[in-house]
Amino acid sequence: MVEESRTAADPGGLAAQGGELAALLGRVAAARDRAAFAALFGHFAPRLKSYFQRLGAAPAQAEDLAQETMLALWHKAALFDPARAGVNTWVFTIARNLRIDALRRDRFLLDPDGIPEELAAPGVAGDERMAVMQSEDRVRAALASLPEEQALVVRLSFFKEKPHQEIGRELGIPLGTVKSRLRLAMARLRAALGEAQ
Amino acid sequence: MSITHHPSEATLFAHAAGGLPGALEAVVATHLCFCAACRAAVRVADGAGGALLEALAPAPLAEGALDAVLARLDQAPPAPALAPAPPAGVPWPRPLARLAHGRWRWLGPGMRAMRLGPPAARGGSLAMLRIAPGRAMPVHGHGGLELVCVLAGSFADESGTYRPGDVSEHDEEDRHQPVAGREADCICLSGTDAALRLSGLARLLQPLLGL
Numbered sequence: 001m002v003e004e005s006r007t008a009a010d011p012g013g014l015a016a017q018g019g020e021l022a023a024l025l026g027r028v029a030a031a032r033d034r035a036a037f038a039a040l041f042g043h044f045a046p047r048l049k050s051y052f053q054r055l056g057a058a059p060a061q062a063e064d065l066a067q068e069t070m071l072a073l074w075h076k077a078a079l080f081d082p083a084r085a086g087v088n089t090w091v092f093t094i095a096r097n098l099r100i101d102a103l104r105r106d107r108f109l110l111d112p113d114g115i116p117e118e119l120a121a122p123g124v125a126g127d128e129r130m131a132v133m134q135s136e137d138r139v140r141a142a143l144a145s146l147p148e149e150q151a152l153v154v155r156l157s158f159f160k161e162k163p164h165q166e167i168g169r170e171l172g173i174p175l176g177t178v179k180s181r182l183r184l185a186m187a188r189l190r191a192a193l194g195e196a197q
Numbered sequence: 198m199s200i201t202h203h204p205s206e207a208t209l210f211a212h213a214a215g216g217l218p219g220a221l222e223a224v225v226a227t228h229l230c231f232c233a234a235c236r237a238a239v240r241v242a243d244g245a246g247g248a249l250l251e252a253l254a255p256a257p258l259a260e261g262a263l264d265a266v267l268a269r270l271d272q273a274p275p276a277p278a279l280a281p282a283p284p285a286g287v288p289w290p291r292p293l294a295r296l297a298h299g300r301w302r303w304l305g306p307g308m309r310a311m312r313l314g315p316p317a318a319r320g321g322s323l324a325m326l327r328i329a330p331g332r333a334m335p336v337h338g339h340g341g342l343e344l345v346c347v348l349a350g351s352f353a354d355e356s357g358t359y360r361p362g363d364v365s366e367h368d369e370e371d372r373h374q375p376v377a378g379r380e381a382d383c384i385c386l387s388g389t390d391a392a393l394r395l396s397g398l399a400r401l402l403q404p405l406l407g408l
Contacts, residue, residue: 034267041263046255053256063259067266075274085240089247096215096246100222108219108314108323109278114291115229115236139244140251157207158214158249164207164342175368179207186206189241 021087022080029077041070048095054159055099065102069095084117086136135193142192150185153178200232202356202363204344209235213242219314220321220388224344224364226292227386231346231362284311287325287384288348298325307332307377313386321390328352328377328385335374341390343367345375350383352376359385 021043027036045066052062072094080090097112143151156167168178204212204225211217212225229236281297283289299312307329314323321341325348328334334352344366351360352375359365359375367373377383 034270037270038263038267041266045258045262045266047250047253049258050253050256051250054253059256062256063262066258067262070266071269071274074270085243086247088251089240089244092247092250093243095250096213100215108223109295110219110223110226111280111292111294112226114294115226117236136244136247136251139241140248143245143248154210154245155249157210157216158246160214160216164211179205182210183206186210186238186241189245190238193241193244 022082025073025077025080025087026082028074029080037070037074040073044073044091045070048091051092051095052099055103057099057103065095065099068102069098072098086139088136089139138193139189142189145192146185146188150181150188153181154185157182200228200234200362202359202365203232203235204228204364204366206238208342208344208366209238210242210245213239213246218321218388218390220323221342221344221390222388223293223296223313223323224346224386224388227290227346227348228344228362228364230290230292287311287327290348290386293386296323301327305335308334321388323386323388326383326385326387328383330377330381330383331379333374333376341368343387343389345385345387348384348386350381351378352383352385353378 021040024033024036024040027033028040048066048069049059049062052065053059057065069091073091076094080087085093100112143154146154152171153167156170160166164175164178168175171178208217208221208225212222217225229239278295280294283294284298284301293313296313297315301309301311304310304326309327311325311327312322313325326334326345328350330350344364345359346364347359347361349361351358353359354365354373354375356365356373358378365373365375
């Protein structure tokens, strides 16, 4: 049920090809290629607007945030490292951080770039860069293979402002059950991605 | 450095989703600076976020949205705000660099606290705690979620000993009384999404200290 759409907004089917998205992003980083940026915009901006709306932004605000995310993608393109994350994941983290800064009313100014990142994932050899590139496909497959009750709490985690309590209330299950489902989901996702526990 | 106490998977997912209140987010980000295992878990959760973003039904953009963004590509990105100077003599993890901080204030015998972040924040409260060696902290329960990351020294409670980088996570069902290790001051970062329920002297002082 993770798959909700593959529509006319994405006629080239870029979504199916993480490598294609990475190549476009590479052209943005290396050559400031506006045509490549426009292609990425066509793919991501409507999904980003949808993401911000899901999290409670009004349409006009969601539109602004989608545009700001794409601007940030343009400015940060050189920081994208295909050995570390897939393009969808990287864009998601930019959108998430931007939303925190823009919408969070608690005004805690944290520095998300302050968390160190591994130059290469521990135990991952250089020739496994391709494996990391393909890991978005594996995450997708692993999410699709989760038992529905686990997939549901994962999905709701990403689309709720207060995940733990609200999800429990919405599903009519105790907080502890929400937490244990997320624990099981994490274990399955990590196993599917070959991440040691 | 070996980390033995981690945030729950639910908390790591909430971090990846951007759904944690600021005070809790600060503690998780601090733990991630210490803990490669949780960084790996967060990469997995971020990947789930990427997959969910990709699967969303696209929402049509306004006419001319692409042109509007293309016209702004050559503008310089906004410069990041200047960070306040961190206090001397306290470990100051990088994710905290932009946070405002108060002064050390007396919380009880052998206990001092320094408030971090905006006053009267909606995102819970965040404080650096400094506890003298061997000193017991007030018994407390929790109105919501409490996350504490040790930065120096150690403390112990019913669930074990917590050393630098370790995180204790407690929710409304728990009451506990941490005791600082005897080897040195215990300095830890404590974040809550609701007021702690303190007992004893500290409860009387709580309104004064704004904790």
